[in-house]
Amino acid sequence: MPELPEVETVRLGLARLLPGKVIASEAHDWAKGFMGSDEDVRQFLIGAKVLMVKRRAKVLIIELDTKYSLIIHLKMTGQLVYVGKDDRFGAGHPNDSLVGDLPDKSTRVTFQFTDGSQLFFNDQRKFGWVRLLPTAEVPNIDFFKKFGPEPLAADFTTRQFAERLERRKNSTVKAALLDQTVIAGVGNIYADESLWSAKIHPQTLIKNIGHRKLNTLFIELRQVLELSIAKGGSSDKNYVNAEGKRGSYLSFASVFRREGQPCPRHPDTMISKIRVARRGTHICPKCQKVSN
DNA sequence: CACTTGACCTGTCCGC
């Protein structure tokens, strides 16, 4: 479930840890999880130096000095964990990591750096992937071209947000928020949280939401995403940052995974869990009413 | 074109 704030948290960690490191070797146990020919690996990955780490939507980009990049999607249970030469993980270790010794049984790809440090791509459910591509081709990948704007970009306006959502007038607002071609980076957690904040029922069709409400949704969405980045993201089950540590946003969440608990606005009303856009969806029945 | 559904996976939890 890494969404924008989780991927951004990983990026911040890797951007501090990786630049300047030189890749000594790469190994993967699962062909679908690593896309890149042996030839490209030999020529453009082994011996390459990390320049910088970027993010677009929920995708990480590790730029190398060979004009190639590693593109990484964590999907639902992916982790990218850095282990320094003398780092020890697991309970009782001073770094308080959530992950144990690595590699473990969920490790799909291992990168060794020449200084003895390592980067592990773990993915319990094998939905995620790593791809080695020429840096110049990255923006031309199909899904990169289709991504909508970054919700936190300074030049992304309320008006643009409303216009893009309105292209999906017959969709439920939740489905539209989850559509990466409308806006990039929102997943189930932040869709539910921002809709609660804006007092909009997730089932409401876009065409039945006025401009004012869409403006409110935009403002609340940005606030929710920013707060989560500040808290290091949401750790429900698998998510950890580049150092193997959890994020704390879920303890600040209003509705996500809080079914049966009181709504922060209405202590007499319990959060309920319904299904919208085929996803588990959390709402306060009192402040979020459908108006279709 | 707009929108919905199935498939990809594994671990966990629930009811029998």
Place this chain on the structure above:
DNA sequence: TGCGGACAGGTCAAGT
């Protein structure tokens, strides 16, 4: 205790 089935949710391909 074991076992089948539902569920978790990001995204693409295929279907309506």
